[in-house]
Every structure is written in structure tokens, then in C-alpha cells.
Amino acid sequence: MEDRHLRLxxxxxxxxxxxxxxxxxxVRLWAGKTRTQNGQLHLPMYATWQLAEPDSAxxxxxxxxLVLHASGSAGGWxxxxxxxxxxxxxxxxxxxxxxxxxxxxxxxxxxxGTVSFTxxxxxxxxxxxxxxxxxxxQRVSNLLALDLQSGEGRSFLEGAPHAFPNADIPPx
Amino acid sequence: xxxxxxxFLPASEGLAAGISLFESSKLGAARARAEWVxxxxxxxAAEADTSARRDRWLCALTLSVVxxxxxxxxxxxxxxxxxxxxxxxxxxxxxxxxxAVEFAFDIRDAFGDVPKEPFYIHLSAERHISAxxxxxxxxxxxxxxxxxxxxxxxxxxxxxxxxxRAGNHARALNAFRTAFTQDDxxxxxxxPHLFNAACAxxxxxxxxxxxxxxxxxxxQSLKWLDEDFKLxxxxxxxxxxxLSRAPEEEARQRLVAQRQVLTDELDARATDPDLAAVxxxxxxxxxxxxxxxxx
Numbered sequence: 001m002e003d004r005h006l007r008l009x010x011x012x013x014x015x016x017x018x019x020x021x022x023x024x025x026x027v028r029l030w031a032g033k034t035r036t037q038n039g040q041l042h043l044p045m046y047a048t049w050q051l052a053e054p055d056s057a058x059x060x061x062x063x064x065x066l067v068l069h070a071s072g073s074a075g076g077w078x079x080x081x082x083x084x085x086x087x088x089x090x091x092x093x094x095x096x097x098x099x100x101x102x103x104x105x106x107x108x109x110x111x112x113g114t115v116s117f118t119x120x121x122x123x124x125x126x127x128x129x130x131x132x133x134x135x136x137x138q139r140v141s142n143l144l145a146l147d148l149q150s151g152e153g154r155s156f157l158e159g160a161p162h163a164f165p166n167a168d169i170p171p172x
Numbered sequence: 173x174x175x176x177x178x179x180f181l182p183a184s185e186g187l188a189a190g191i192s193l194f195e196s197s198k199l200g201a202a203r204a205r206a207e208w209v210x211x212x213x214x215x216x217a218a219e220a221d222t223s224a225r226r227d228r229w230l231c232a233l234t235l236s237v238v239x240x241x242x243x244x245x246x247x248x249x250x251x252x253x254x255x256x257x258x259x260x261x262x263x264x265x266x267x268x269x270x271x272a273v274e275f276a277f278d279i280r281d282a283f284g285d286v287p288k289e290p291f292y293i294h295l296s297a298e299r300h301i302s303a304x305x306x307x308x309x310x311x312x313x314x315x316x317x318x319x320x321x322x323x324x325x326x327x328x329x330x331x332x333x334x335x336x337r338a339g340n341h342a343r344a345l346n347a348f349r350t351a352f353t354q355d356d357x358x359x360x361x362x363x364p365h366l367f368n369a370a371c372a373x374x375x376x377x378x379x380x381x382x383x384x385x386x387x388x389x390x391x392q393s394l395k396w397l398d399e400d401f402k403l404x405x406x407x408x409x410x411x412x413x414x415l416s417r418a419p420e421e422e423a424r425q426r427l428v429a430q431r432q433v434l435t436d437e438l439d440a441r442a443t444d445p446d447l448a449a450v451x452x453x454x455x456x457x458x459x460x461x462x463x464x465x466x467x
Contacts, residue, residue, distance in 0.1 A: 067245040069296065071234045078234040080245035131298060135238060138292060138304045145299060156299040159190045 006070050006079045007120045025050050027066070027141040029134045031153055034146060036123055043119040043146065047083060047134055050112045063115050067135050070119065073128040083115060083134070124148065189214045189265055191233075191295050191302035207286050209235065209293060210276040211302065217262070217269035226260055226271070232297040233275070235282050240290040240306070248282040250275070250295070259433055262426065278333065329365065332372070341376040345392065348372065364437070366403070370396035371446035378449060390453045397450075400441075408434055 032044035047066055066083040119132070128148060134141035142162070145154045154161060193211040213229060220226045233250040260273045279286055279293070287309055294304040332347035348369035373393035380386040411431045415424065441447075 065243050067236075067238050067243055069234070069236050069245075069247055071232070071247065071249075071296065073232070073298075076249075078236075078247040078249050080236045080238065080247035082243055082245055129298075131296065133296065133301060135236070135292070135294065135304065137238075137240065137243075138306065140294065140301055140304055143296070143299055143301055154299075159300040161299075 005121065006068075006081055008068065008081055008083060008117050025052060027134050027136045027139050029068075029132060029141045029144055029155075031132075031144055031146065034148070034151070039123050040120050041123050041148075043121075043130075043132075044116070045119060045132070045144075046114055046116050047141075048112075048114045049136060051136075062113060062136065065136055066115065068117075068119065069133050069135065070121075071131050072124065073130075076124075076128060083117060189216065189270060190300045191297060193293075193295065193302045193305050207278050207280060208276060209279060209295070210274070211295065212272050212274045213297060213300075214263065214265065214270050214272040217271050220260065220271040226273070229297060230273070230275075234296045235277075235279070236294055236296065237279065237283060237287065238292045239287045240292065242289075244287070246283055250277060250282065259430070262422075332369070336368070336372050336375075341372040342379060342389075344372045345369065345376065345389075348396075364400075366396045366400035367441055367444075370394075370400065370450070371444060374447045374450040390450055393447070393450045397441075397447075401438075404434055404438055 027047065027049045030046040030048070032046075034044075035042050045068075047068075049062060049066070051062065061084075063084045064082070067080055068083050069078075069080045071078040124130075130146045130148065131143060132146070133143040143156045145156065147153070156162065191211060191213055193209065213233065215229060220229060231249065234247055235250050236245065236247040238245045260271045263270050263272045286307075289309045290306060291309065292304050292306055295302040328347045328350035332344045332351060335341070335344035335347060348365070351365065352369070370393045373389050373396065377386050377389045377393075380389055408431065411427050411434075415427050415431075418424075419427065
């Protein structure tokens with residue numbers, strides 16, 4: 001089995017103007033262009049959500065309840081990581097350092113929101129496909145499949161490919 | 173044992189392509205609900221037309237657990253704890269051919285324990301994601317579970333496997349006996365419970381402190397092996413009879429595949445290391461048939 005450890009080492013709250021739209025209640029996962037550096041694979045992503053007010057009010061902090069699920073090709077590794085850990089301190093040298101958690105102070109309990117983050121993991125050997133999706137308690141997002149060999153990305157809803165208005169992730 | 177996380181044949185009703193998680197009501201008492209995951213993986217026939225492709229799909233099955241309060245999250249591949257070479261069945265969905273396999277496994281095989289607080293589970297496999305199920309937290313500590321062996325047959329089966337995992341094979345035997353009072357549990361060849369019970373009895377021999385107990389355990393193991401062998405033999409004879417009636421090609425292929433799975437499993441059972449203690453006994457017969465005195 002592959003030994004991989006996914007790290008979510010940056011996130012910011014100031015991406016709303018550039019983030020892709022979400023067209024209804026639910027959770028969506030989007031990806032930017034993958035890059036490799038120093039043997040690490042960097043996958044910039046956005047999580048967007050839209051919840052009815054009663055649903056979002058029931059959650060203390062929607063952003064903190066988002067979980068990213070990742071897995072490699074068949075037989076590979078699998079991990080699930082909280083997107084925002086309120087207790088996690090981001091090192092100052094990391095690109096999106098925003099200070100200590102108690103100084104972030106951004107209201108996340110909105111009915112619509114976006115978080116950007118970069119998933120980082122060791123460059124896999126070979127050319128596997130990586131699969132990512134989000135959950136927000138009982139809600140599940142679309143699923144992104146990133147093929148490292150071709151550089152292609154695909155997005156699926158309930159197992160079926162669907163149109164994905166992001167230039168980096170062409171549907172097929 | 174063939175598998176402590178057996179993969180079952182699919183039910184034929186109410187299924188959709190993708191991954192379906194079944195309601196846990198089948199599993200009986202609340203204490204089983206938190207731990208057992210049961211469902212089916214159903215794919216278009218073209219995507220699961222070879223055993224390599226089918227195994228690949230099973231290897232892709234990933235279980236995710238997220239706790240409700242703190243959203244503590246974990247994910248693990250399912251199949252390293254389960255068995256490949258499972259029996260797939262052909263099913264029609266919207267008149268189109270699909271292949272399906274039903275799975276059942278214990279969350280503790282993947283994560284070692286069940287969260288104490290309510291949690292959410294779901295399965296994914298490449299592009300497929302199941303619906304999310306909410307589970308109550310672990311309802312009973314292991315000690316309490318081990319003290320309640322008088323429930324229904326399926327409960328008893330869960331307890332038997334839990335006791336085996338805990339290394340308490342001798343106590344698992346009573347739970348297996350209770351489970352086998354329900355006719356369709358021992359009779360289902362796709363769930364190797366009789367064989368696994370025989371393995372549990374064999375493994376208990378090492379911890380037996382006196383000769384009479386060891387003899388009883390050998391006899392019990394051989395009795396279950398004998399029943400398991402008879403069932404397999406009956407099923408093989410049935411397959412031969414069906415093949416001799418010159419069935420249509422599709423049915424013939426299915427029967428041949430079933431025959432292969434059964435013969436492979438019988439071969440594997442003959443050399444299973446868990447049965448070492450029984451093999452060393454004077455009552456062992458290589459054919460799988462116990463000596464009359466041992467029955």
C-alpha cells in the first residue's frame with residue numbers, strides 16, 4: 001500500500017470575488033492547476049457551499065465541519081482531513097499565513113461561503129488518478145478525479161460526469 | 173479463516189448502480205449497528221467484465237468516518253481487510269446488464285474501534301460515492317458485548333466474529349452455535365461461517381488446558397468442517413447437474429465461474445493454517461471427512 005500523507009497547509013477567506021459560483025444548496029469542490037515542486041504535489045482547490053439558513057445556523061461554523069476525503073487509485077492510500085481545524089496553527093512561512101486561529105475572526109456561519117486551500121502530498125510514483133470529495137455532515141459534494149498522467153480532471157456527481165464550469169476541469 | 177470480513181452475495185431487489193449502503197436493521201440489536209457496514213457495489217457489466225477489473229473495483233472501496241460533534245475524520249481502504257475473489261452476480265437495472273457484489277464488514281477492522289459519539293459513514297470507489305449514513309456511537313464496550321451472547325442469530329454471528337478478533341476463540345464457539353440455529357446462516361456457502369467456526373474451534377485448541385477439552389474442540393471443528401464440505405459438495409453436484417442440461421451460454425459461464433470459485437475455496441480450506449491443530453489430530457482425514465469416532 002502506498003504511504004502518503006495529505007496535508008492541507010494553507011487556506012484563506014478572501015477568495016470570494018474569484019471563486020466559482022454555486023448554483024444551489026449543497027457543497028462543491030473545485031480544483032485549480034496542479035503543480036509539482038520539490039517532490040511534492042500541490043493541488044489548489046476551492047470548497048464552496050450554500051445552505052439554507054436553518055441548516056447553517058445549526059452548525060457553529062460551517063467551514064470547520066467540512067471534511068476533504070482523498071484516495072489514490074485502486075489499492076492505494078485513503079485519507080480524510082478536516083478542511084479547517086480551528087486548533088491548527090499555520091506556520092508563518094506558509095504562503096497563506098493569516099495569523100493565529102483566534103485572530104482570523106471571519107464569520108463562517110453564512111449560508112454561502114468559500115474556502116480555498118492547497119492539498120499537498122508526496123509526488124506519487126507512476127501516474128495514478130487521485131480522487132477527492134467533500135462532506136459536510138450528511139451532505140456530500142461532487143467528486144473530482146485528477147489524472148496525473150494526462151493532467152486531466154473530471155468531475156462526477158453521484159457517479160455520473162457532469163458539466164463543470166471551471167476551465168481547469170473539463171468534463172468529458 | 174477465509175475472511176473475518178465476509179463479502180456476501182447481493183440481494184436482487186431495490187438496487188441502483190453505484191454504491192448502496194443497506195439499512196442496518198438486518199443486523200438486529202442496536203449494538204451491531206454502529207459496527208457493521210453492509211452494502212452493494214453495482215457496475216455496468218462492461219466495467220466489471222474480468223476478474224482483474226472486479227478486483228480493482230473492490231480494491232478501490234474506501235470507507236470514511238466523520239464524527240458528528242468534532243468532525244474528526246478518518247478514511248481507509250476496505251479490501252485489505254476483506255477478501256478478493258468474491259462472487260459477483262449479474263443483475264439487470266433498467267433492462268441493462270450490471271454486475272453486483274454485496275459486502276459486509278466491521279468498521280473496527282479498518283479503524284480498530286468505533287467512535288463513542290454519533291458519526292457519519294460513507295463509501296467511495298473512484299467516481300462513485302454512497303449516501304451518507306448516521307450511526308450512533310459505540311453502544312457497548314467489548315466486555316459488555318462479550319457478556320451478551322443470547323441475542324438473535326445475526327447478533328450472535330457478529331459477537332462470534334468480535335470474539336475471534338479479540339482472540340477469544342473458545343467463547344466464540346457458543347456464539348457460532350447460536351448463530352447456526354438459524355438455518356440460512358450455516359447453509360449459505362457464500363458466507364463461510366461454518367468454515368470460520370471450524371477455524372475458531374481449531375484455534376481454541378492451543379489454549380485448551382486438558383486433553384478432554386482438546387478432543388471436544390477437535391470433534392467440534394471436524395463436525396463443522398464436515399457440514400461445510402457436504403454443503404459445498406451438494407452445491408457442486410447441483411452445478412454439474414445444471415451444466416449437464418446444456419444451459420444457454422450466459423448461464424453456462426455463470427455456472428462454470430461458480431464451480432471454479434467453489435473448487436478454489438475448497439482447495440484453500442484444505443491448507444488453511446488456522447486448521448493446523450485439527451490437522452495434527454488423529455481424527456483428521458485429508459478428504460475433509462472426519463473420522464467416525466470424532467463425530
